Amino acid sequence: MYIPSHFAAEPDAVRNLLAHPGAANLVTMTDGGLLATLLPFAFNPQVGEHGALQAHMARNNPQWSTAPTGEALAIIQGPDDYVSPSWYASKAEHGRVVPTWNYSTAHVYGELVxxxxxxxxxxxxxxxxxLHEGGRQDPWAVDDAPGKFVAGQLRAIVGVELVVSRIEAKEKLSQNRSAADAAGVAAGLRSIGREAGAAAVERVRT
Known part of the structure; x- marks a missing residue:
């Protein structure tokens, strides 16, 4: 991944991307070319030296049974947003501004088990x-479903675990803009309901 030094993600930001339950694109190279699947994952820090991303996919998905060549890659995406030049304080000063895209992402490499x-x-x-039901008022649990039904569902999936060997992570969150421009971006994102993106811009300025 191309990571200019001012966009390099801090260790705490990387840990947050891994720990926050979400989905990642699992990409594997095979003799027949690239295969990719978007999978919900959970990070287990107790596996291997750097932890592991644990997920599952449909048994009918050929990715799990097709031997990968070399490392596998999981692409984790944090908040991402279009940034309008109209939010920059510098627009009124000199007008030399263009649109861009803010984002947080991590490329997680490792062995697929x-x-x-x-x-x-x-x-x-x-x-x-x-992880996903814990904060709900009336959380659903696997055991709420009939046992035979759950057993049948489990037979239809296969577990996949990416044992992490290295991580490349980037946060492009207006760090290259002035404090006034960054404040304008945060306010602009918040005005259109993009609270996560606004909070991310503010976080990297502190």
């Missing part, structure tokens, strides 16, 4: 479900 095991899958889907 397949878990075709009902016990591993059961633990994984319970954990992943709890």
């Amino acid at each position: 397949v878990h075709d095991d009902a016990g591993w899958l059961a633990r994984h889907v319970r954990h992943l479900t709890a």
